[in-house]
Every structure is written in structure tokens, then in C-alpha cells.
Amino acid sequence: MADVVSDLASPSLAATLGGPAAARAGLAPSKPLQIVPVLGLPFVAAYLVGLVVAVAVNDLWPLDFFHVVSGALWTGIDLFLGFVIGPIMGRLPVPARVELSKRLMPKMVLLMPTLVIATLTAGWQLARHVGYLYSSHPQHPWVVASFVVVGVMAIIAIGLLEPANLAVLFELRKPAPNGALIGKLMRRFIYTAGITGAMQIATLVIMTKLASS
Numbered sequence: 001m002a003d004v005v006s007d008l009a010s011p012s013l014a015a016t017l018g019g020p021a022a023a024r025a026g027l028a029p030s031k032p033l034q035i036v037p038v039l040g041l042p043f044v045a046a047y048l049v050g051l052v053v054a055v056a057v058n059d060l061w062p063l064d065f066f067h068v069v070s071g072a073l074w075t076g077i078d079l080f081l082g083f084v085i086g087p088i089m090g091r092l093p094v095p096a097r098v099e100l101s102k103r104l105m106p107k108m109v110l111l112m113p114t115l116v117i118a119t120l121t122a123g124w125q126l127a128r129h130v131g132y133l134y135s136s137h138p139q140h141p142w143v144v145a146s147f148v149v150v151g152v153m154a155i156i157a158i159g160l161l162e163p164a165n166l167a168v169l170f171e172l173r174k175p176a177p178n179g180a181l182i183g184k185l186m187r188r189f190i191y192t193a194g195i196t197g198a199m200q201i202a203t204l205v206i207m208t209k210l211a212s213s
Helices: 002-008 011-017 020-025 038-057 060-091 094-130 140-172 179-211
Strands: none
Touching: 038 060, 038 094, 060 094, 060 179, 094 140, 094 179, 140 179
């Protein structure tokens, strides 16, 4: 991860992405980069409608389904971004990194907020349904710990990762992207993804404890 951070912040990236060199290298997009993948919106809408139905039905299985599936995807993506994509990007040439960002970042715009919302909503409703929210429940301290960890991860995902993601996309839409700015934003994105990935381990410990009790 240190490699990709230092390379993204290097002056050579700024020189490559900015000005006429960007056009010659094919890094400046020939057509405006799509910030939000329109084709993915129906899938997001369907998933969120299913979440609303699960909450309205207030049955254990649909709530458990949305919480487990959304949480597992959130965990897997964080770990993948922080510990797989980060090191790989550090070994890619600059044009390849930019192309990867142009294809990966728009998907994250839809994917991460959807998974965060579904995980937190279904998790809260599930805890209420089972009775974990009552202080008299023996597993209540573990549930409180999970709320703290997941709450911090949600703040990082929506307050740091998502703005950095959008800022990179808007910068890549420009005819002459600012390489230094992209390097700074990608540094934030990769580091925070790694932090949330590490925090997901704590979530897995808590969830397996609750499931086995």
C-alpha cells in the first residue's frame, strides 16, 4: 500500500495526467466519465425496496438475510480494496491505474452507500426483533460494541471514502486532470479502505460471538 501512495503522490503522475501529455497518453477521457452508472440504479432501487419490505414484514429471516448478505459484501469489498487492490495498484503503470480507477470508482458510488444503509438498517431491526437492544439481555454489551464499530466504519465510508471517490471521478472528467489532486484523493481512499477493512475483523469477531451464543 505504501508503494501506491508514494507513486500516486509523485510529480510524474501530475505531469502524466495534466495538460497535453494527458491527451497524448489517452488519460484524459475522450467522453465525459459517467459518475453514477445509470444501468445500476434499478438494481439498487430493487435492493432497497426489498429492504423496506423486510423491515415492514418484521420477520426474522428477511432481516437476517439483508443484514448478513449486505454486511458480508461490505466486509469483503473493504478487505479486497484495502489489501488486494491497493498493493496491485502500486505495481501498475500510471495509465493502468487511472483506467482502473475510471472503471472501479463509479461502481463504488452506488455499491458502498447501498450496502452500508442495508447493513445498518437490517442490523438495527434484527437486534430489536431478537431483543438485543434491552440492557437486560446477556448479549447487550456485544451488540453495543458492534454498533460502535459499525458506526465508525459507516462514518468513514460515507464521510471519507465516498467524497474522495466522487472527487476523483469529477477530476477525471476534466480535459486535463490534476495528477497531484488525484494522488492525494486516492491516498485517502486507499488508506481509509484499509482501515475499515481492518475494523471489519473486529465486526466478524463480534458477529460470530453473537451467532454462537
